[in-house]
Amino acid sequence: MFKxxxxxxxxxxxxxxxxxxxxxxxxxxxxxxxxxxxVLLATFVIMGRGLGASGALSTVVAVGVDTVSPSTVENNDFxxxxxxxxxxxxxxxxxxxxxxxxxxxxFISGAIAGRNKLIVExxxxxxxxxxxxxxxxxxxxxxFGAKMARGCTSGQGLTGGAALSLxxxxxxxxxxxxxxxxxxxxxxxWI
Amino acid sequence: MTAPFYKFGFFNDEVSLIIAFVIGLFFGFVLERGGxxxxxxxxxxxxxxxxxxxxxxxTAIVTAMIGLFYLAWFGFLDLSLVYYGDTYLLPQALGGLIxxxxxxxxxxxxxxxxxxxxxxxxxxxxxxxxxxxxxxxxGEMFPAIKDFFYSTxxxxxxxxxxxxxxxxxxxxxxxxxxxxxxxLVEWGEKVVAKKRSEGK
Numbered sequence: 001m002f003k004x005x006x007x008x009x010x011x012x013x014x015x016x017x018x019x020x021x022x023x024x025x026x027x028x029x030x031x032x033x034x035x036x037x038x039v040l041l042a043t044f045v046i047m048g049r050g051l052g053a054s055g056a057l058s059t060v061v062a063v064g065v066d067t068v069s070p071s072t073v074e075n076n077d078f079x080x081x082x083x084x085x086x087x088x089x090x091x092x093x094x095x096x097x098x099x100x101x102x103x104x105x106x107f108i109s110g111a112i113a114g115r116n117k118l119i120v121e122x123x124x125x126x127x128x129x130x131x132x133x134x135x136x137x138x139x140x141x142x143x144f145g146a147k148m149a150r151g152c153t154s155g156q157g158l159t160g161g162a163a164l165s166l167x168x169x170x171x172x173x174x175x176x177x178x179x180x181x182x183x184x185x186x187x188x189x190w191i
Numbered sequence: 192m193t194a195p196f197y198k199f200g201f202f203n204d205e206v207s208l209i210i211a212f213v214i215g216l217f218f219g220f221v222l223e224r225g226g227x228x229x230x231x232x233x234x235x236x237x238x239x240x241x242x243x244x245x246x247x248x249x250t251a252i253v254t255a256m257i258g259l260f261y262l263a264w265f266g267f268l269d270l271s272l273v274y275y276g277d278t279y280l281l282p283q284a285l286g287g288l289i290x291x292x293x294x295x296x297x298x299x300x301x302x303x304x305x306x307x308x309x310x311x312x313x314x315x316x317x318x319x320x321x322x323x324x325x326x327x328x329x330g331e332m333f334p335a336i337k338d339f340f341y342s343t344x345x346x347x348x349x350x351x352x353x354x355x356x357x358x359x360x361x362x363x364x365x366x367x368x369x370x371x372x373x374x375l376v377e378w379g380e381k382v383v384a385k386k387r388s389e390g391k
Contacts, residue, residue: 110223138296138299140325149283167278
Protein backbone atom coordinates (compact mmCIF):
# COMPACT_ATOMS: atom_id res chain seq x y z
CA MET A 1 0.00 0.00 0.00
CA PHE A 2 1.01 3.59 -0.62
CA LYS A 3 2.33 5.35 2.45
CA UNK A 4 2.72 9.09 2.19
CA UNK A 5 5.85 9.26 4.33
CA UNK A 6 7.66 6.53 2.39
CA UNK A 7 7.00 8.44 -0.79
CA UNK A 8 9.51 10.98 0.43
CA UNK A 9 11.86 9.08 2.66
CA UNK A 10 12.44 5.43 1.88
CA UNK A 11 14.74 6.16 -1.05
CA UNK A 12 17.37 7.96 0.97
CA UNK A 13 19.11 5.18 2.83
CA UNK A 14 18.80 2.65 0.04
CA UNK A 15 20.37 4.78 -2.62
CA UNK A 16 23.99 4.38 -1.64
CA UNK A 17 25.50 2.26 -4.39
CA UNK A 18 26.89 4.50 -7.11
CA UNK A 19 24.99 4.12 -10.36
CA UNK A 20 23.18 1.02 -9.19
CA UNK A 21 19.58 2.05 -8.99
CA UNK A 22 17.22 -0.89 -8.84
CA UNK A 23 13.47 -0.90 -9.38
CA UNK A 24 13.16 -1.00 -5.59
CA UNK A 25 14.29 2.61 -5.41
CA UNK A 26 11.36 3.84 -7.40
CA UNK A 27 7.66 4.11 -6.72
CA UNK A 28 5.29 1.36 -7.86
CA UNK A 29 4.78 1.77 -11.63
CA UNK A 30 1.00 1.39 -11.46
CA UNK A 31 0.80 4.17 -8.89
CA UNK A 32 3.07 6.32 -11.07
CA UNK A 33 0.85 5.54 -14.06
CA UNK A 34 -2.23 6.57 -12.12
CA UNK A 35 -0.62 9.86 -11.05
CA UNK A 36 0.70 10.55 -14.55
CA UNK A 37 -2.79 9.86 -15.89
CA UNK A 38 -4.24 12.37 -13.41
CA VAL A 39 -1.67 15.00 -14.48
CA LEU A 40 -2.60 14.33 -18.11
CA LEU A 41 -6.33 14.47 -17.36
CA ALA A 42 -5.89 17.73 -15.44
CA THR A 43 -4.09 19.16 -18.48
CA PHE A 44 -6.99 18.16 -20.70
CA VAL A 45 -9.53 19.69 -18.30
CA ILE A 46 -7.64 22.92 -17.62
CA MET A 47 -6.10 23.57 -21.03
CA GLY A 48 -8.04 21.47 -23.54
CA ARG A 49 -4.77 19.97 -24.74
CA GLY A 50 -2.37 17.28 -23.59
CA LEU A 51 1.25 17.02 -22.50
CA GLY A 52 4.24 17.36 -24.82
CA ALA A 53 8.00 17.66 -24.91
CA SER A 54 9.62 17.59 -28.36
CA GLY A 55 7.77 20.74 -29.46
CA ALA A 56 9.81 22.79 -26.98
CA LEU A 57 13.07 21.48 -28.46
CA SER A 58 11.80 22.40 -31.93
CA THR A 59 11.18 25.98 -30.81
CA VAL A 60 14.82 26.22 -29.74
CA VAL A 61 16.03 24.83 -33.09
CA ALA A 62 13.71 27.08 -35.10
CA VAL A 63 14.86 30.20 -33.22
CA GLY A 64 18.47 29.13 -33.70
CA VAL A 65 18.09 28.70 -37.45
CA ASP A 66 16.13 31.95 -37.70
CA THR A 67 18.95 33.80 -35.93
CA VAL A 68 21.68 32.38 -38.17
CA SER A 69 19.83 32.30 -41.47
CA PRO A 70 16.47 34.11 -41.64
CA SER A 71 16.18 33.38 -45.37
CA THR A 72 16.09 29.60 -44.72
CA VAL A 73 13.16 30.04 -42.38
CA GLU A 74 11.33 32.25 -44.88
CA ASN A 75 10.77 29.33 -47.25
CA ASN A 76 10.28 26.64 -44.62
CA ASP A 77 6.83 26.02 -43.11
CA PHE A 78 8.28 23.64 -40.53
CA UNK A 79 10.45 26.31 -38.86
CA UNK A 80 7.81 28.99 -39.30
CA UNK A 81 5.33 26.89 -37.34
CA UNK A 82 7.45 27.32 -34.21
CA UNK A 83 8.17 31.02 -34.55
CA UNK A 84 4.64 32.38 -34.19
CA UNK A 85 3.42 35.56 -35.86
CA UNK A 86 6.35 37.67 -34.68
CA UNK A 87 4.28 39.74 -32.22
CA UNK A 88 5.87 38.05 -29.21
CA UNK A 89 8.86 35.88 -28.36
CA UNK A 90 8.63 32.30 -29.69
CA UNK A 91 9.71 31.18 -26.21
CA UNK A 92 6.46 32.49 -24.77
CA UNK A 93 5.06 29.13 -25.66
CA UNK A 94 2.99 26.70 -23.62
CA UNK A 95 5.24 23.71 -24.27
CA UNK A 96 8.42 25.66 -23.54
CA UNK A 97 7.10 26.57 -20.09
CA UNK A 98 5.85 23.05 -19.51
CA UNK A 99 9.26 21.56 -20.30
CA UNK A 100 11.02 24.08 -18.00
CA UNK A 101 8.63 22.91 -15.28
CA UNK A 102 9.39 19.30 -16.15
CA UNK A 103 13.12 19.79 -15.65
CA UNK A 104 12.57 21.60 -12.33
CA UNK A 105 10.06 18.97 -11.17
CA UNK A 106 12.48 16.17 -12.03
CA PHE A 107 15.25 17.94 -10.13
CA ILE A 108 13.08 18.43 -7.03
CA SER A 109 12.06 14.77 -7.01
CA GLY A 110 15.64 13.62 -7.47
CA ALA A 111 16.85 15.98 -4.73
CA ILE A 112 14.28 14.69 -2.23
CA ALA A 113 15.23 11.09 -3.03
CA GLY A 114 18.98 11.79 -2.97
CA ARG A 115 19.29 10.67 -6.58
CA ASN A 116 20.80 13.81 -8.10
CA LYS A 117 24.37 12.90 -8.91
CA LEU A 118 26.56 12.92 -11.97
CA ILE A 119 26.55 9.46 -13.51
CA VAL A 120 26.53 7.85 -16.94
CA GLU A 121 23.62 5.49 -17.51
CA UNK A 122 24.86 2.30 -19.14
CA UNK A 123 25.49 -1.38 -18.60
CA UNK A 124 28.73 -2.57 -16.94
CA UNK A 125 30.34 -3.75 -20.20
CA UNK A 126 30.15 -0.47 -22.10
CA UNK A 127 32.55 2.47 -22.16
CA UNK A 128 31.50 6.06 -21.45
CA UNK A 129 32.73 7.32 -24.82
CA UNK A 130 30.68 4.78 -26.72
CA UNK A 131 27.69 5.52 -24.54
CA UNK A 132 27.93 9.23 -25.38
CA UNK A 133 28.13 8.42 -29.09
CA UNK A 134 25.11 6.10 -28.88
CA UNK A 135 23.18 8.69 -26.86
CA UNK A 136 23.84 11.29 -29.54
CA UNK A 137 22.84 8.94 -32.38
CA UNK A 138 19.71 7.85 -30.52
CA UNK A 139 18.84 11.46 -29.79
CA UNK A 140 19.25 12.37 -33.45
CA UNK A 141 16.91 9.58 -34.52
CA UNK A 142 14.45 10.60 -31.83
CA UNK A 143 14.46 14.24 -32.92
CA PHE A 144 13.94 13.33 -36.54
CA GLY A 145 11.30 10.68 -35.78
CA ALA A 146 9.37 12.90 -33.39
CA LYS A 147 9.10 15.61 -36.03
CA MET A 148 8.07 13.13 -38.72
CA ALA A 149 5.38 11.81 -36.36
CA ARG A 150 4.31 15.32 -35.24
CA GLY A 151 5.03 14.48 -31.61
CA CYS A 152 6.88 12.20 -29.25
CA THR A 153 6.05 9.74 -26.51
CA SER A 154 4.30 12.52 -24.59
CA GLY A 155 2.49 14.36 -27.36
CA GLN A 156 1.48 11.39 -29.49
CA GLY A 157 1.82 8.47 -27.10
CA LEU A 158 0.26 9.71 -23.86
CA THR A 159 -1.93 12.49 -25.20
CA GLY A 160 -2.99 10.81 -28.44
CA GLY A 161 -3.33 7.51 -26.63
CA ALA A 162 -5.71 8.85 -23.97
CA ALA A 163 -7.73 10.79 -26.57
CA LEU A 164 -7.93 7.53 -28.58
CA SER A 165 -6.35 9.26 -31.60
CA LEU A 166 -5.79 6.86 -34.49
CA UNK A 167 -2.42 8.43 -35.34
CA UNK A 168 -1.36 8.35 -31.68
CA UNK A 169 -2.02 4.62 -31.38
CA UNK A 170 -0.36 3.83 -34.72
CA UNK A 171 2.64 5.87 -33.56
CA UNK A 172 2.90 4.10 -30.24
CA UNK A 173 2.69 0.59 -31.69
CA UNK A 174 5.50 1.50 -34.08
CA UNK A 175 7.65 2.96 -31.27
CA UNK A 176 7.54 -0.36 -29.43
CA UNK A 177 8.05 -2.29 -32.69
CA UNK A 178 11.12 -0.20 -33.60
CA UNK A 179 12.62 -0.44 -30.11
CA UNK A 180 12.12 -4.18 -29.72
CA UNK A 181 13.47 -4.84 -33.22
CA UNK A 182 16.65 -2.88 -32.42
CA UNK A 183 17.15 -3.95 -28.77
CA UNK A 184 19.13 -7.09 -29.57
CA UNK A 185 21.76 -5.16 -31.55
CA UNK A 186 22.54 -2.70 -28.77
CA UNK A 187 22.22 -5.11 -25.85
CA UNK A 188 25.87 -4.66 -24.81
CA UNK A 189 25.10 -1.07 -24.00
CA TRP A 190 22.48 -1.95 -21.41
CA ILE A 191 22.92 -5.44 -20.01
CA MET B 192 -20.08 22.44 -19.96
CA THR B 193 -17.38 24.30 -18.08
CA ALA B 194 -14.21 22.54 -19.23
CA PRO B 195 -11.67 22.85 -20.82
CA PHE B 196 -11.30 25.98 -18.67
CA TYR B 197 -8.87 27.68 -21.04
CA LYS B 198 -11.16 27.27 -24.03
CA PHE B 199 -14.03 28.81 -22.07
CA GLY B 200 -11.89 31.86 -21.32
CA PHE B 201 -11.44 31.34 -17.56
CA PHE B 202 -7.91 32.75 -17.79
CA ASN B 203 -5.67 34.44 -20.35
CA ASP B 204 -2.53 33.35 -22.19
CA GLU B 205 -0.16 34.75 -19.57
CA VAL B 206 -1.81 32.67 -16.86
CA SER B 207 -1.74 29.63 -19.15
CA LEU B 208 2.06 29.83 -19.19
CA ILE B 209 2.19 29.73 -15.38
CA ILE B 210 -0.16 26.74 -15.49
CA ALA B 211 2.14 25.12 -18.08
CA PHE B 212 5.06 25.48 -15.67
CA VAL B 213 3.09 24.01 -12.76
CA ILE B 214 1.81 21.09 -14.84
CA GLY B 215 5.39 20.53 -16.02
CA LEU B 216 6.53 20.44 -12.37
CA PHE B 217 4.10 17.61 -11.61
CA PHE B 218 4.95 15.85 -14.89
CA GLY B 219 8.69 15.90 -14.17
CA PHE B 220 8.24 14.98 -10.52
CA VAL B 221 6.10 11.95 -11.30
CA LEU B 222 8.41 10.78 -14.11
CA GLU B 223 11.44 10.93 -11.79
CA ARG B 224 9.55 9.09 -9.02
CA GLY B 225 8.80 6.33 -11.50
CA GLY B 226 12.43 5.86 -12.51
CA UNK B 227 12.02 7.55 -15.88
CA UNK B 228 15.09 9.70 -15.34
CA UNK B 229 17.25 6.59 -15.68
CA UNK B 230 18.22 5.34 -19.13
CA UNK B 231 18.90 1.85 -17.82
CA UNK B 232 15.50 1.69 -16.19
CA UNK B 233 13.85 2.80 -19.44
CA UNK B 234 15.90 0.45 -21.63
CA UNK B 235 15.12 -2.51 -19.32
CA UNK B 236 11.68 -2.46 -20.93
CA UNK B 237 13.15 -3.72 -24.17
CA UNK B 238 15.02 -6.61 -22.54
CA UNK B 239 11.98 -7.74 -20.54
CA UNK B 240 13.79 -7.27 -17.22
CA UNK B 241 11.59 -4.41 -15.96
CA UNK B 242 8.39 -3.57 -17.80
CA UNK B 243 7.69 -0.29 -16.02
CA UNK B 244 7.56 1.79 -19.20
CA UNK B 245 4.66 -0.31 -20.42
CA UNK B 246 2.96 -0.35 -17.01
CA UNK B 247 3.26 3.38 -16.44
CA UNK B 248 2.27 4.44 -19.97
CA UNK B 249 -0.67 2.11 -20.22
CA THR B 250 -1.96 2.93 -16.71
CA ALA B 251 -1.64 6.65 -17.46
CA ILE B 252 -3.45 6.33 -20.79
CA VAL B 253 -6.26 4.24 -19.28
CA THR B 254 -6.65 6.64 -16.34
CA ALA B 255 -6.84 9.76 -18.51
CA MET B 256 -9.01 7.98 -21.09
CA ILE B 257 -11.59 6.90 -18.50
CA GLY B 258 -11.48 10.36 -16.93
CA LEU B 259 -12.12 12.07 -20.26
CA PHE B 260 -15.00 9.73 -21.02
CA TYR B 261 -16.81 10.22 -17.70
CA LEU B 262 -16.20 13.96 -17.47
CA ALA B 263 -17.69 14.30 -20.95
CA TRP B 264 -20.54 11.96 -20.05
CA PHE B 265 -21.42 14.02 -16.96
CA GLY B 266 -21.50 17.09 -19.19
CA PHE B 267 -18.56 18.74 -17.43
CA LEU B 268 -16.07 18.56 -20.29
CA ASP B 269 -16.65 19.30 -23.97
CA LEU B 270 -14.67 16.53 -25.62
CA SER B 271 -14.83 18.24 -29.02
CA LEU B 272 -12.76 21.13 -27.59
CA VAL B 273 -9.97 18.82 -26.43
CA TYR B 274 -7.15 19.23 -28.90
CA TYR B 275 -5.13 16.41 -30.29
CA GLY B 276 -3.33 16.31 -33.62
CA ASP B 277 -4.75 15.21 -36.94
CA THR B 278 -3.83 11.74 -38.12
CA TYR B 279 -1.27 11.46 -40.92
CA LEU B 280 -1.02 7.69 -40.82
CA LEU B 281 2.15 6.85 -42.78
CA PRO B 282 4.43 9.65 -41.56
CA GLN B 283 3.31 9.00 -38.00
CA ALA B 284 3.94 5.27 -38.29
CA LEU B 285 7.39 5.83 -39.82
CA GLY B 286 8.20 8.58 -37.29
CA GLY B 287 7.22 6.21 -34.48
CA LEU B 288 9.47 3.49 -35.87
CA ILE B 289 12.46 5.85 -36.10
CA UNK B 290 11.77 7.24 -32.62
CA UNK B 291 11.53 3.69 -31.25
CA UNK B 292 14.92 2.79 -32.71
CA UNK B 293 16.32 6.02 -31.27
CA UNK B 294 14.73 5.20 -27.90
CA UNK B 295 16.65 1.96 -27.36
CA UNK B 296 19.91 3.29 -28.83
CA UNK B 297 19.76 6.59 -26.96
CA UNK B 298 18.04 5.38 -23.80
CA UNK B 299 15.54 8.20 -23.46
CA UNK B 300 12.68 9.96 -25.15
CA UNK B 301 12.43 13.76 -25.27
CA UNK B 302 10.54 14.26 -21.99
CA UNK B 303 12.50 11.73 -19.97
CA UNK B 304 15.81 13.15 -21.20
CA UNK B 305 14.85 16.45 -19.52
CA UNK B 306 14.34 14.65 -16.22
CA UNK B 307 17.57 12.69 -16.75
CA UNK B 308 19.60 15.87 -17.29
CA UNK B 309 17.99 17.44 -14.22
CA UNK B 310 19.11 14.48 -12.11
CA UNK B 311 22.68 14.50 -13.41
CA UNK B 312 22.79 11.85 -16.14
CA UNK B 313 25.68 12.96 -18.33
CA UNK B 314 24.70 10.74 -21.28
CA UNK B 315 21.32 12.48 -21.40
CA UNK B 316 23.08 15.74 -22.32
CA UNK B 317 24.50 14.03 -25.41
CA UNK B 318 21.07 12.62 -26.10
CA UNK B 319 19.45 16.06 -25.97
CA UNK B 320 22.17 17.51 -28.23
CA UNK B 321 21.38 14.70 -30.67
CA UNK B 322 17.71 15.61 -30.34
CA UNK B 323 18.39 19.21 -31.38
CA UNK B 324 20.53 17.97 -34.25
CA UNK B 325 17.84 15.52 -35.43
CA UNK B 326 15.21 18.25 -35.42
CA UNK B 327 17.63 20.49 -37.35
CA UNK B 328 18.21 17.71 -39.92
CA UNK B 329 14.45 17.29 -40.25
CA GLY B 330 13.99 21.02 -40.67
CA GLU B 331 16.68 21.25 -43.37
CA MET B 332 15.23 18.23 -45.17
CA PHE B 333 11.69 19.49 -44.80
CA PRO B 334 11.29 20.93 -48.34
CA ALA B 335 12.34 17.54 -49.78
CA ILE B 336 10.12 15.36 -47.56
CA LYS B 337 7.17 17.75 -47.38
CA ASP B 338 4.97 15.67 -49.70
CA PHE B 339 5.39 12.57 -47.58
CA PHE B 340 4.95 14.58 -44.37
CA TYR B 341 1.51 15.75 -45.50
CA SER B 342 0.47 12.42 -47.05
CA THR B 343 -2.27 10.06 -45.78
CA UNK B 344 -4.04 12.92 -43.99
CA UNK B 345 -7.16 11.59 -42.28
CA UNK B 346 -8.20 14.60 -40.19
CA UNK B 347 -8.87 14.60 -36.45
CA UNK B 348 -9.92 10.99 -36.25
CA UNK B 349 -10.15 8.74 -33.20
CA UNK B 350 -10.39 4.96 -32.95
CA UNK B 351 -14.19 4.86 -32.42
CA UNK B 352 -14.72 6.93 -35.58
CA UNK B 353 -12.21 4.93 -37.59
CA UNK B 354 -13.64 1.53 -36.68
CA UNK B 355 -17.18 2.92 -36.60
CA UNK B 356 -17.94 1.64 -33.11
CA UNK B 357 -19.04 3.42 -29.93
CA UNK B 358 -16.60 5.29 -27.66
CA UNK B 359 -17.58 3.05 -24.77
CA UNK B 360 -16.78 -0.06 -26.76
CA UNK B 361 -13.23 1.09 -27.58
CA UNK B 362 -12.83 2.14 -23.95
CA UNK B 363 -13.78 -1.35 -22.78
CA UNK B 364 -11.46 -3.03 -25.29
CA UNK B 365 -8.50 -0.85 -24.26
CA UNK B 366 -9.17 -1.59 -20.56
CA UNK B 367 -9.35 -5.33 -21.27
CA UNK B 368 -6.12 -5.22 -23.32
CA UNK B 369 -4.47 -3.28 -20.48
CA UNK B 370 -5.51 -5.85 -17.86
CA UNK B 371 -4.38 -8.71 -20.10
CA UNK B 372 -1.12 -6.87 -20.82
CA UNK B 373 -0.42 -6.20 -17.13
CA UNK B 374 -1.07 -9.83 -16.25
CA LEU B 375 1.22 -10.96 -19.06
CA VAL B 376 4.13 -8.66 -18.15
CA GLU B 377 3.89 -9.48 -14.42
CA TRP B 378 4.20 -13.14 -15.36
CA GLY B 379 6.93 -12.42 -17.92
CA GLU B 380 9.02 -10.42 -15.42
CA LYS B 381 8.98 -13.36 -13.01
CA VAL B 382 10.03 -15.79 -15.76
CA VAL B 383 12.92 -13.54 -16.86
CA ALA B 384 14.02 -12.92 -13.26
CA LYS B 385 14.08 -16.66 -12.61
CA LYS B 386 16.08 -17.32 -15.77
CA ARG B 387 18.59 -14.62 -14.93
CA SER B 388 19.13 -15.88 -11.38
CA GLU B 389 19.64 -19.42 -12.68
CA GLY B 390 22.11 -18.19 -15.28
CA LYS B 391 24.34 -16.58 -12.65
